Amino acid sequence: MKQFEREAIAANFGRILKIIEKVPDYKDLRPGIQETPMRFAKAVEHWTSGYNVSPADIIKLFEDGADGCDEMVIVRDIPFYSQCEHHFAPFFGTITIAYIPNKKILGLSKFSRIAEIFCRRLQVQERITNQIAEAFMDEAIGSLGVGVVVKARHMCCESRGIAKQGSFTITSALRGVMKEQPETRAEFMSLVNSLPPSL
Ligand SMILES: [Zn+2]
Known part of the structure; x- marks a missing residue:
């Protein structure tokens, strides 16, 4: 973001x-909030820093270590924060991504980086879920299949009393063999549901 923006x-x-x-x-604002407008602008800059970045910019694939790696790789419960595009209120939770590599494996740290690119934008949960899935199917990663589950609390609903506090919204997206092969889909769903929330 430029200084004038x-x-x-x-x-x-x-x-x-x-x-x-x-x-x-503006000059009559009480001392506690005199600096708030610029603090807000800097926070907005952070919350929207995912624009103009694409997963292809940060992806790193490894061939070494990919031999025989044709089974599901799953990274579970990646924390995320995003801003609801309807109310400019935060929504946050966890993202689980599982993919089936195609001769090359993605560096594990890139799972959360890819999620971050889409979360640091004005968003709806459904779009984040689909965009992450698409990124794993795009040429740059070229997965055989991917499954994404996003679980989130929405402050626009909870703080205004529209949804009960602590309730979750869960969205999922399946692509490729994860969608087409019933046994692969079943394996993904059981991994998502059966593992403990944290080790
Ligand atoms: Zn909202």
Whole structure:
């Protein structure tokens, strides 16, 4: 984000604070929130830093170690934070990704990096789920199949009393053999459901 964009967000958020606090001018804001507009702008910059980054920019595949690796690789319960595009409120939870490599394996640290690219945007949970699945099927990784499960709490619902506090929304996306082969799909679902939440 450029400095003038940051300043524009801060100036506009200052106008919102002026209305909320019922003061005639931005300069009349009480000391505690004088710096809030620029803090907000910097937070927005972080929350939207996934724009203009694509998984292809960060993907690293290894052939060494991929011999005989044609079974499911699963990374479970990757924590994530995103911003709901309807209310600009946070939603957060965990993402589980399983894929079946095609002669090359993806560095394990890249699972969370790929998820991060899509979460650091204005989002809905359904789109994040599908975008991660598509990224694993795209040419850059070229998986034989992928399964993604996203489990999240939405503050736009919980804080406004629309959903019970602590309730989860679960979305999933299956592609390739993970979708087409019933036994592969069953293996994925049982791995997602049977492993303990943390080791
Ligand atoms: Zn929302």
